Amino acid sequence: MIELFKALSNRKGLEILHGLKHPEKHFPPQDEGDVHTVGVCFSSIQEGVGLSQSTVSDYLATLQRASLVEVRRIGQWTYYKRNEATIRALAEILGKGGS
């Protein structure tokens, strides 16, 4: 839970998470796999946010630790998509009695 807020506290983290909601608007198209079912591949995200490879990897790891994104590896590529369940739960906590 603490990990979750920490991940959300980050500008770029939020930017990635938002971008993953509408990938075609925020990230360049990828060669294989539908962005909404499989997810967005790493390099596409990296290009979209415009940070170094290692930095983007760090952010994605943080988002994953907070289970704000789901990760799927296919061959040599890694695909990321939002974990809507976690996000919905957080929204509920915020909206109702929560923090």
Next chain:
Amino acid sequence: MIELFKALSNRKGLEILHGLKHPEKHFPPQDEGDVHTVGVCFSSIQEGVGLSQSTVSDYLATLQRASLVEVRRIGQWTYYKRNEATIRALAEILGKGGS
């Protein structure tokens, strides 16, 4: 909007905001004014979070700038309560297409 996420990105800020939801659980009782209608007075919040006067003042100012809390000054006391409208709006943004 950016100011808002920045305020929420903060552990103690979140703690205060959460405390303000159930003041009787998180802050010592105050002499005058109902915590739910008037708000919680500064010194009560300060005692609750256990930080210096100036630090707590900083946090409350940040929360106010983000309109996450409403502030009312009565005489020499300042009362704070959650701005549920802002919080609800944020929850909605999170839950729906938002960041």
Next chain:
DNA sequence: TGATTATATCGGAATTATCCGATATGTCAA
């Protein structure tokens, strides 16, 4: 007015976050 109490603002020390390059690992293709 001057003393007292409540809160705000300011400057800075210590901690933490951001972001990078270098390097390691994991996967596939030849």
Next chain:
DNA sequence: TTGACATATCGGATAATTCCGATATAATCA
């Protein structure tokens, strides 16, 4: 198994945050 590519991890430089004490302001009361 080697080489090429995709991604992860590590160490560190710089920038930002956290939190404090000192001090300023604001309100009240004698």
